[in-house]
Amino acid sequence: DVKVTQSSRYLVKRTGEKVFLECVQDMDHENMFWYRQDPGLGLRLIYFSYDVKMKEKGDIPEGYSVSREKKERFSLILESASTNQTSMYLCASSSPGPEYNEQFFGPGTRLTVL
Amino acid sequence: QKEVEQNSGPLSVPEGAIASLNCTYSDRVSQSFFWYRQYSGKSPELIMSIYSNGDKEDGRFTAQLNKASQYVSLLIRDSQPSDSATYLCAVDLGGYQKVTFGTGTKLQVIP
Numbered sequence: 001d002v003k004v005t006q007s008s009r010y011l012v013k014r015t016g017e018k019v020f021l022e023c024v025q026d027m028d029h030e031n032m033f034w035y036r037q038d039p040g041l042g043l044r045l046i047y048f049s050y051d052v053k054m055k056e057k058g059d060i061p062e063g064y065s066v067s068r069e070k071k072e073r074f075s076l077i078l079e080s081a082s083t084n085q086t087s088m089y090l091c092a093s094s095s096p097g098p099e100y101n102e103q104f105f106g107p108g109t110r111l112t113v114l
Numbered sequence: 115q116k117e118v119e120q121n122s123g124p125l126s127v128p129e130g131a132i133a134s135l136n137c138t139y140s141d142r143v144s145q146s147f148f149w150y151r152q153y154s155g156k157s158p159e160l161i162m163s164i165y166s167n168g169d170k171e172d173g174r175f176t177a178q179l180n181k182a183s184q185y186v187s188l189l190i191r192d193s194q195p196s197d198s199a200t201y202l203c204a205v206d207l208g209g210y211q212k213v214t215f216g217t218g219t220k221l222q223v224i225p
Contacts, residue, residue: 031211031212033212035215040217041217042202042215042216042217042218043158043202043215045212045214048211048212050211058212090157090158094211096211100146100211101146101148101163101206101211101212101213102148102160102163103148103160103204103213104160105157105158105159106157107156107157108156108157
């Protein structure tokens with residue numbers, strides 16, 4: 001079974017703090033993704049990576065950065081957390097083929113910024 | 115703007131009935147289509163993927179794809195209360211190796 005794990009299920013941080021969210025997958029997937037999910041807005045792509053040290057901006061990258069130093073690990077960084085970054089953060093991974101674009105999600109991190 | 119659209123619901127069906135969930139998308143070149151189930155407070159779980167026009171069946175689930183009409187649907191036969199969840203449609207809107215998600219349809223199966 002594909003397994004995607006995230007470092008925390010719940011996280012509470014203060015405005016201005018630097019926040020690290022970590023994601024690890026054990027299926028040797030090339031592609032990894034970070035989304036945030038908000039009521040009424042659905043899943044929105046923040047960043048994705050299709051290879052080690054490669055990253056591409058998604059639809060809402062502002063205020064976020066990412067790091068992928070190893071194939072299995074993809075980190076999301078909030079450089080200076082703000083209250084509007086309170087959300088559910090979901091990591092996913094996928095393989096380029098043959099069942100390409102099938103994404104498997106981690107359990108999510110619910111981040112609250114006070 | 116490229117979009118994936120779903121009716122937010124809730125869609126209420128009695129136990130044992132067929133639930134029909136629909137999704138339209140805006141990009142004619144899309145090649146891969148997915149249905150995810152998401153229980154409240156949990157992360158999305160992949161239940162079906164479909165890449166070719168027509169029907170694809172897996173147990174009680176059938177995905178139907180019509181690329182000409184830019185329409186993908188999910189049928190759930192013999193609906194159970196445990197099927198009550200939000201169902202997300204995802205489509206690759208011409209983007210390589212990434213997909214766009216709809217906002218989901220909430221399904222309620224009434225015992």
